[in-house]
Amino acid sequence: MPPPLLQAVDLAHRFADHWVLRRATLTLTRGETLLLSGSNGAGKTTLLRILATALRPSWGRLRLFDRDVLQGPEQVRGRIGLLSHAHAMYAPLSATQNLQMVCRLRRPAALAQVPRRLAEVGLEAARDLPLSDFSAGMQRRLALARLVLLDPELLLLDEPLTQLDVDGVALLQRLCAGWHRDGRTLILCSHDLIRLAALADRHLHLSVRGLSPAPLPAAAATAAEPA
Amino acid sequence: MSATALTQLQGLLRKELQVAWRSGAQLLAFGCFAAVVLVLLAFAVGPQAALLAQVAPGLGWIALLFASTLTLGEAMRGEFAHGAMEGLVLLAVPGWLLFLSKAACHALLLTALGLLVAVGAGGLYGAPLRHPGGVAALAGVIGLGAAAISAPGTLYAALCAQARSRELLLPLLLFPLLVPPLLAAIKATVLLSGGDPFAELLPWLTMLGGFNALYWVLCAGLFGRVVDGW
Numbered sequence: 265m266p267p268p269l270l271q272a273v274d275l276a277h278r279f280a281d282h283w284v285l286r287r288a289t290l291t292l293t294r295g296e297t298l299l300l301s302g303s304n305g306a307g308k309t310t311l312l313r314i315l316a317t318a319l320r321p322s323w324g325r326l327r328l329f330d331r332d333v334l335q336g337p338e339q340v341r342g343r344i345g346l347l348s349h350a351h352a353m354y355a356p357l358s359a360t361q362n363l364q365m366v367c368r369l370r371r372p373a374a375l376a377q378v379p380r381r382l383a384e385v386g387l388e389a390a391r392d393l394p395l396s397d398f399s400a401g402m403q404r405r406l407a408l409a410r411l412v413l414l415d416p417e418l419l420l421l422d423e424p425l426t427q428l429d430v431d432g433v434a435l436l437q438r439l440c441a442g443w444h445r446d447g448r449t450l451i452l453c454s455h456d457l458i459r460l461a462a463l464a465d466r467h468l469h470l471s472v473r474g475l476s477p478a479p480l481p482a483a484a485a486t487a488a489e490p491a
Numbered sequence: 492m493s494a495t496a497l498t499q500l501q502g503l504l505r506k507e508l509q510v511a512w513r514s515g516a517q518l519l520a521f522g523c524f525a526a527v528v529l530v531l532l533a534f535a536v537g538p539q540a541a542l543l544a545q546v547a548p549g550l551g552w553i554a555l556l557f558a559s560t561l562t563l564g565e566a567m568r569g570e571f572a573h574g575a576m577e578g579l580v581l582l583a584v585p586g587w588l589l590f591l592s593k594a595a596c597h598a599l600l601l602t603a604l605g606l607l608v609a610v611g612a613g614g615l616y617g618a619p620l621r622h623p624g625g626v627a628a629l630a631g632v633i634g635l636g637a638a639a640i641s642a643p644g645t646l647y648a649a650l651c652a653q654a655r656s657r658e659l660l661l662p663l664l665l666f667p668l669l670v671p672p673l674l675a676a677i678k679a680t681v682l683l684s685g686g687d688p689f690a691e692l693l694p695w696l697t698m699l700g701g702f703n704a705l706y707w708v709l710c711a712g713l714f715g716r717v718v719d720g721w
Contacts, residue, residue: 313720316581317581317721318577318580318581318720318721319720319721320720320721337721338583338585341580341581341582341583342582342583344581346581348574350573350574350577351573351574352573352574352575352577352578352581353573353575353578354506354510354569354573354575355569355572355573356509356510356513356514356569357506357509357510357513361506361509365502365505365506366582368498368499368501368502368505369499369502369503369579369582369584370582370583372498394513414582
């Protein structure tokens with residue numbers, strides 16, 4: 265049996281004296297899609313940032329791709345994609361320039377795909393506009409195009425539906441379904457469980473007591489806080 | 492340097508130049524700020540032409556130093572505003588490459604600004620250029636001085652980027668570190684301007700080069716620790 269793609273044991277994090285994440289234990293196998301929910305301040309974003317190796321946990325153990333990440337995250341970083349609240353790109357540069365830069369740094373072979381990816385996310389007409397002229401929804405779409413180009417094995421999507429219009433939500437659902445079909449591993453962190461539940465294999469709820477299993481789809485809509 | 496690192500460095504340098512090109516209005520603002528500092532300092536010294544010509548190299552470097560706190564702060568603000576620097580770190584780009592691209596582009600920008608300041612100071616204060624090396628030697632000294640400001644400046648600007656009082660913190664941390672290389676740069680500029688009968692230029696340039704080597708190696712090694720949240 266292959267080792268799990270992600271193994272987190274008792275992950276915890278604190279800023280100064282305030283614990284923002286407590287005892288999160290989680291195992292993910294390759295190809296699995298996890299829906300992660302939790303009330304405001306439960307530590308969902310902190311957990312995703314730790315799993316993306318953007319933030320070192322104050323406590324706990326973490327193995328990704330069968331490597332002990334606490335010993336050094338460099339080996340796994342290129343294999344993880346994070347969609348966070350910030351778009352992680354340069355506001356003065358155009359959409360094309362931003363995506364080309366990402367390709368040059370990580371996947372030079374994907375450079376030729378940039379126009380096609382921009383068209384896929386509906387930004388073909390805005391390809392030469394600086395990012396500072398983009399609406400929040402357009403920035404979100406560009407961040408999705410960036411993820412598609414990077415083609416990571418583990419995708420961590422923090423509130424992916426935020427700022428997206430109806431077409432944008434459909435686009436995101438299509439992308440997630442495609443990633444799932446291609447055997448990518450996903451964590452979808454959201455308050456909007458209904459629209460993402462169909463994409464997920466299981467649902468975990470994060471609270472001050474840690475991560476606990478919760479029901480999927482319709483039942484999840486009524487059971488916001490598991491016992 | 493491996494082929495991957497070289498490709499990444501090219502990509503980063505290209506990005507820096509694109510951002511600088513798209514932020515052209517800011518460059519104009521930095522130039523105007525340096526010009527205002529030069530004019531104000533001229534008023535502070537007074538109307539004696541000989542004295543103004545004598546102190547012109549020092550005043551020019553002070554104007555450039557003040558302007559550098561603006562250029563450094565602005566360069567790093569764009570990196571941290573929308574998590575762009577974190578995005579680069581998570582793409583597994585090594586910290587020393589991030590440093591090299593940012594510091595090199597800042598040094599280039601500051602050299603260009605320094606040349607403008609030199610023209611302004613020369614015209615405003617009537618400072619001559621008596622060294623046989625002429626403009627090329629002056630450009631070399633400005634380039635070395637700009638590099639000596641840019642290396643620790645880039646590191647400290649990244650360190651202060653997310654602090655609440657970053658505008659205050661950056662010069663407080665940076666200026667003490669810049670005293671030795673700036674002293675060498677000013678002395679070298681004075682020798683270029685007033686003449687170098689005792690061949691003192693080379694020792695000052697060696698000192699400036701030595702501080703550059705020290706700062707660039709140290710800061711390149713430390714930059715990853717500053718920008719990586721891990």
